Structure formats: C-alpha cells, structure tokens
Amino acid sequence: MDYRGRIAPSPTGRLHLGHARTFWMAQKRAVSQGGCMVFRMEDLDLPRCSPEHVQGCLEDLKWLGLAWQEGPDKGGPYAPYLQSHRTALYKTALTRLAEEGHVYRCYCSRKDIERAVRAPHASDDDPIYPGTCRNLPTQSGTCPQYCWRFKVPAGETVRFEDERLGSCQYEAGRDFGDFVVWRADGIPSYQLAVTVDDHLMRITEVVRGEDLLVSTARQLLLYHALSWMPPSYYHCPLVTDDTGQRLAKRHRSLSLQAMRIAGATPKAIREKWRQAF
Numbered sequence: 001m002d003y004r005g006r007i008a009p010s011p012t013g014r015l016h017l018g019h020a021r022t023f024w025m026a027q028k029r030a031v032s033q034g035g036c037m038v039f040r041m042e043d044l045d046l047p048r049c050s051p052e053h054v055q056g057c058l059e060d061l062k063w064l065g066l067a068w069q070e071g072p073d074k075g076g077p078y079a080p081y082l083q084s085h086r087t088a089l090y091k092t093a094l095t096r097l098a099e100e101g102h103v104y105r106c107y108c109s110r111k112d113i114e115r116a117v118r119a120p121h122a123s124d125d126d127p128i129y130p131g132t133c134r135n136l137p138t139q140s141g142t143c144p145q146y147c148w149r150f151k152v153p154a155g156e157t158v159r160f161e162d163e164r165l166g167s168c169q170y171e172a173g174r175d176f177g178d179f180v181v182w183r184a185d186g187i188p189s190y191q192l193a194v195t196v197d198d199h200l201m202r203i204t205e206v207v208r209g210e211d212l213l214v215s216t217a218r219q220l221l222l223y224h225a226l227s228w229m230p231p232s233y234y235h236c237p238l239v240t241d242d243t244g245q246r247l248a249k250r251h252r253s254l255s256l257q258a259m260r261i262a263g264a265t266p267k268a269i270r271e272k273w274r275q276a277f
C-alpha cells in the first residue's frame with residue numbers, strides 16, 4: 001500500500017517549535033517512503049479557531065519548508081480538508097455507532113463529573129467518566145443538552161505497536177474512561193473526527209506527539225467498533241523548554257512566527273533537528 005501521511009494542526013494559536021518538529025518528522029517519514037502528504041486543518045472548535053490562525057498555520061509551515069500534495073490550499077481526492085466542512089461525515093459515523101449500541105447520551109455537566117470524580121483521572125489527565133448515564137433505563141431524557149459518549153469495554157487491554165516506542169498498552173476503564181464523541185454544543189469530538197478522517201483519507205501512518213498516546217488507544221476502539229483497519233503509529237518525543245516544561249501556545253517566543261521575526265532561518269532550525277534525531 002502506498003504511504004499516506006498527514007499534518008493535522010489545530011489553528012487555535014500560532015504554531016510553536018514543538019508542533020513544527022512533529023510535522024517535520026511526519027514529512028521526513030513520508031518522503032523516505034516515497035509517500036504522499038496530506039494537510040488537514042483541524043478547525044472543529046470554531047469558537048477557538050480564527051481564520052487568521054488558519055492562514056498562519058499554512059504560512060508558517062510553508063516558510064519552514066514543509067510541502068504537501070493535498071490540502072485546503074491544494075484540493076485533492078479526499079476534499080474538503082478543513083474539518084469544519086466535514087460534519088456530515090462525522091454525523092454518519094455517529095449514527096452508525098448509535099445504531100450499533102456503542103455510544104450513549106450523557107446528560108452530565110462538567111461540574112457533575114468533577115463532583116463525582118474526586119480521584120481517578122486518565123493517564124492524559126482527562127477525568128475518568130464515572131458512568132452515571134451509561135445505564136440510564138431510558139435514553140430519551142427531557143434535558144435538551146447532552147453529549148454522546150463511547151462505551152469503553154472496561155478491563156480490556158488495547159495494544160498497539162508504535163513505530164518508535166515499540167509495544168504500547170492501555171487498559172480501558174483504568175487509563176481512560178467513556179470518552180465524548182459528540183459534544184453537547186453540537187461539535188464532533190477530536191477522537192471521532194480524527195478517526196473518521198484518517199480512515200476516509202486513507203492515511204497509512206499517523207505521526208504525532210507522545211501526548212496523544214492514550215488518545216491512540218481510544219481511537220483504536222473506534223476503529224474496532226466501526227470495523228475499519230487502523231493506520232500504523234509513530235509518536236514523537238515532546239519538545240520541552242529550558243526548564244523541562246512541555247512547549248505550549250503560551251511559549252510565544254518559540255512560535256514559528258516570533259522566531260522568523262527574530263531572524264531565525266528554516267535551515268538553521270531544521271539543522272538542529274537533524275542532529276537531535
């Protein structure tokens with residue numbers, strides 16, 4: 001099968017060096033296998049994504065020397081490449097999951113969950129949903145506000161081979177709980193959208209940061225429920241600052257935009273990474 005990789009930024013702020021290194025790694029792996037690179041804009045959380053950041057992402061990554069063959073600026077056989085234009089596809093997957101009993105309506109507010117969950121948190125720090133609505137006798141409810149959650153098979157181990165880390169495993173119900181696939185504000189969740197898109201866009205390898213390892217386990221359960229073949233995975237180490245803290249959008253001086261303005265060259269940045277890997 002021909003290699004198809006992807007770059008999937010969320011335009012909620014300017015990209016920093018950490019994102020860029022992951023995308024650069026994604027490109028390196030695609031190029032080394034003579035593959036194709038897809039650019040997908042993960043702009044589902046519209047209130048947090050601005051058109052300015054959408055443009056900024058494209059600009060910053062082009063400046064750094066990344067290239068893609070399919071994307072919002074190029075088109076391609078699996079268009080649209082903006083998640084905000086793909087809601088109908090996510091809805092179809094949700095309907096299937098609901099018909100087959102993999103998801104349920106959850107009426108809990110964030111506060112309800114915080115009150116019920118004092119201790120357990122997933123390995124990536126999401127509170128583990130205590131299952132309050134999982135076995136409600138009727139799913140009709142009168143409350144108009146609800147999200148959809150995926151029923152994880154508690155106690156089951158999700159295993160996968162990471163191309164860098166080797167064998168990884170997470171236990172459903174302990175490392176993560178019933179997760180949201182469709183938010184109460186009507187927005188599909190990251191977990192559902194990314195699974196549907198990676199499948200429909202025929203992505204063969206997902207390269208992303210290690211912070212998403214537990215999400216990979218969640219997504220593998222979605223692949224299984226939808227009877228889809230999952231891609232392979234390569235999780236990159238996270239970039240940290242001088243104090244060992246993971247880079248975040250608040251590290252403004254390490255945004256690609258700020259570095260460009262300060263006179264950094266793409267060549268110098270890429271050279272540093274070449275030595276690090």
Ligand code: GLU
Binds near residue numbers: 042209
């Ligand atoms: N849009 C996600 C992010 O910027 C990446 C998700 C993924 O690679 O699956 O963190």
